[in-house]
Amino acid sequence: MKRYKEIASTFVDKQHGLNNDSVELGMQVALDDTMFYQGELGAIYSVNQTEFKVWAPTAQSVELVLYDGYYGKKLNTMMMTRLADNATVYSMILQGDQHGTTYKYRLTFPNGEVKTSVDPYSRAVTVNGRRSVVVDLQRLNPTSWSNNRMVPFDDKSKAIIYEMHVRDFSVSETSGIVNKGKFLGVIETGTLNPQGSVTGLDYLTKLGVTHVQLLPIFDYATVDETPEKPYQYNWGYDPLNYNVPEGSYSTNPYDPFNRITELKEMIQGLHDAGIRVIMDVVYNHVYEVENHSLERIVPGYYFRRNPDGTLSNGTGVGNDTASEQLMMRKYMIDSIVYWATEYHIDGFRFDLMGIHDIETMQTIRESLDKIDPSIILYGEGWDLNTPLEFHRKAIQGNAKKIPQIGFFNDAMRNNVKGSDFGIGSKGFVSGEWYVEGKVANSFLGEIESKRYDNPLQVVQYVACHDNQTLYDKIKETAPLADIETLVKYHELATSIILLSQGMPFIHAGQEFLRTKNGLHNSYNQPDDINQIDWLRQDEFEHTVTLVRDLITLRQSEPLLRQSSYDMISKSAKIYKADYQILEIELKNDTESLFIILNGQENNIDVQLPKGDYIIKLFDGKVYADEEISTGITETIQVPAHTAMVLKQYHYSSTSLY
Numbered sequence: 001m002k003r004y005k006e007i008a009s010t011f012v013d014k015q016h017g018l019n020n021d022s023v024e025l026g027m028q029v030a031l032d033d034t035m036f037y038q039g040e041l042g043a044i045y046s047v048n049q050t051e052f053k054v055w056a057p058t059a060q061s062v063e064l065v066l067y068d069g070y071y072g073k074k075l076n077t078m079m080m081t082r083l084a085d086n087a088t089v090y091s092m093i094l095q096g097d098q099h100g101t102t103y104k105y106r107l108t109f110p111n112g113e114v115k116t117s118v119d120p121y122s123r124a125v126t127v128n129g130r131r132s133v134v135v136d137l138q139r140l141n142p143t144s145w146s147n148n149r150m151v152p153f154d155d156k157s158k159a160i161i162y163e164m165h166v167r168d169f170s171v172s173e174t175s176g177i178v179n180k181g182k183f184l185g186v187i188e189t190g191t192l193n194p195q196g197s198v199t200g201l202d203y204l205t206k207l208g209v210t211h212v213q214l215l216p217i218f219d220y221a222t223v224d225e226t227p228e229k230p231y232q233y234n235w236g237y238d239p240l241n242y243n244v245p246e247g248s249y250s251t252n253p254y255d256p257f258n259r260i261t262e263l264k265e266m267i268q269g270l271h272d273a274g275i276r277v278i279m280d281v282v283y284n285h286v287y288e289v290e291n292h293s294l295e296r297i298v299p300g301y302y303f304r305r306n307p308d309g310t311l312s313n314g315t316g317v318g319n320d321t322a323s324e325q326l327m328m329r330k331y332m333i334d335s336i337v338y339w340a341t342e343y344h345i346d347g348f349r350f351d352l353m354g355i356h357d358i359e360t361m362q363t364i365r366e367s368l369d370k371i372d373p374s375i376i377l378y379g380e381g382w383d384l385n386t387p388l389e390f391h392r393k394a395i396q397g398n399a400k401k402i403p404q405i406g407f408f409n410d411a412m413r414n415n416v417k418g419s420d421f422g423i424g425s426k427g428f429v430s431g432e433w434y435v436e437g438k439v440a441n442s443f444l445g446e447i448e449s450k451r452y453d454n455p456l457q458v459v460q461y462v463a464c465h466d467n468q469t470l471y472d473k474i475k476e477t478a479p480l481a482d483i484e485t486l487v488k489y490h491e492l493a494t495s496i497i498l499l500s501q502g503m504p505f506i507h508a509g510q511e512f513l514r515t516k517n518g519l520h521n522s523y524n525q526p527d528d529i530n531q532i533d534w535l536r537q538d539e540f541e542h543t544v545t546l547v548r549d550l551i552t553l554r555q556s557e558p559l560l561r562q563s564s565y566d567m568i569s570k571s572a573k574i575y576k577a578d579y580q581i582l583e584i585e586l587k588n589d590t591e592s593l594f595i596i597l598n599g600q601e602n603n604i605d606v607q608l609p610k611g612d613y614i615i616k617l618f619d620g621k622v623y624a625d626e627e628i629s630t631g632i633t634e635t636i637q638v639p640a641h642t643a644m645v646l647k648q649y650h651y652s653s654t655s656l657y
């Protein structure tokens with residue numbers, strides 16, 4: 001994650017005054033032990049009354065401020081009272097049906113400071129997240145809405161994750177989609193590009209991915225939602241209201257309810273197409289600390305600090321939240337559970353998960369297990385410079401402590417295509433030497449690393465929204481290669497991901513060589529850089545077909561999807577991992593898969609145990625359902641820069657060895 005560093009550096013400076021105030025209040029540790037509140041917070045709606053509850057242990061008084069409609073003047077201010085059984089929570093009950101009531105909190109602190117804020121537990125807000133709105137969620141469900149979650153995802157080893165941005169997916173003229181850039185654009189069907197090829201949801205369904213991972217869909221700060229303003233593009237890693245959908249993806253951001261209904265329509269549409277939804281959640285930092293509801297309501301509590309009182313900055317964007325603080329932990333859990341239950345979200349990808357502590361992550365896992373244990377959790381487990389003890393961080397090095405949570409595998413990414421941080425550095429597919437052993441280890445789910453509890457913790461990828469696209473990276477590292485060669489490098493990299501042990505992850509458009517013109521960080525670049533160009537699927541139809549068929553092959557071969565290291569170590573044999581070649585056999589009682597990855601620029605002849613093999617993948621083409629035999633042989637030629645898969649059945653009566 002690296003998004004808005006320029007912005008961040010300016011607000012780091014602004015924070016010094018605030019820090020001093022917070023240190024004087026001296027509350028950060030003391031609060032947890034004595035003032036934890038377990039109950040529900042926010043505007044708790046029922047048809048006869050709404051109860052407003054806000055955790056504000058350091059405030060001297062809190063008032064509920066009501067407005068005349070979403071955008072009208074202040075109407076009324078009422079003093080809230082402390083809960084009888086927990087004085088840290090201020091409460092107020094309004095009688096009658098309050099659906100649509102617009103409110104904020106006004107807090108007075110002992111030092112005389114007065115702050116107004118939206119509710120951190122807001123479930124609906126006005127445009128740009130400026131005011132909170134009471135909502136009766138039942139009333140907003142789209143007519144298509146199923147009251148139940150999807151059936152559990154029966155086998156996590158079958159997950160194929162596809163990472164996409166709501167706007168990028170449809171905003172191009174080539175998409176043929178009407179609701180460009182909107183939640184509703186994700187689920188339009190019958191859409192075609194100018195050459196008549198299917199786009200959008202129909203395309204995704206054909207591709208065979210099981211889960212889409214959406215870049216932030218919660219309310220973020222850096223895009224002005226008002227449609228009158230020129231559009232400002234952003235990925236959305238700048239959280240504002242964690243429990244509210246982003247307004248710029250709705251067709252009417254002024255209506256606080258429209259975005260809720262339309263996001264649910266999108267989720268339902270994906271579910272109806274058999275595709276599950278993973279939400280990219282960014283609890284590790286907020287856009288601006290001083291203006292965020294968490295800081296305004298309990299100054300100095302929710303954000304981690306260095307020993308000198310300054311805000312810590314492991315995220316690189318100016319602030320780190322403090323998941324180890326019990327009410328921050330509760331906030332994260334409440335938020336995740338809300339998205340899973342109310343919006344039927346099927347998985348969560350934690351941005352900079354290494355900022356969080358493992359106890360929080362494990363508690364999130366357990367909370368979701370009560371809803372559906374097949375909800376997928378994974379994140380960026382990088383070890384960042386944040387003041388939390390190493391053994392508490394949710395990082396790769398502590399993966400075994402949270403065995404049902406996955407981690408992005410940067411070792412695979414770097415060794416297959418070259419490091420994202422070394423300009424021009426090559427990887428296995430582009431001719432790098434001496435990485436064969438590392439690639440073999442990653443290919444078998446990091447089996448030698450002994451870092452993970454099980455291979456399903458390993459998210460296998462070569463490209464994501466960060467850094468260059470796979471195509472741009474490969475092109476940069478092989479400037480003299482012709483397009484046919486670049487396609488082969490690209491296809492070999494993607495084939496390695498889809499044949500590897502672990503959880504494969506594809507960056508949207510990777511299957512048609514998506515380009516961002518070489519840019520490394522497109523977080524705020526215009527649509528013409530970030531949008532999916534749907535014409536490329538025709539230009540690179542061969543690669544699209546290969547990816548689709550590799551997905552089919554993977555799903556039909558359990559040997560490619562093993563769920564324990566014990567199984568892999570019993571089944572896998574590495575015949576060769578040098579000279580830019582990998583030869584690996586995966587074997588069980590009834591069959592073997594021989595996988596050959598040729599990173600050389602030459603065709604190679606590979607020696608095999610004498611036998612009759614069925615070709616499953618050869619020269620960029622998958623033969624998933626056909627049974628094409630090699631005849632009895634002990635050598636096979638593998639073309640340059642390609643992957644090959646051969647299958648052999650073990651018949652008890654006719655051993656071919």
Ligand code: CA
Pocket residue numbers: 128129219220221222223225240246247248
């Ligand atoms: Ca927003």
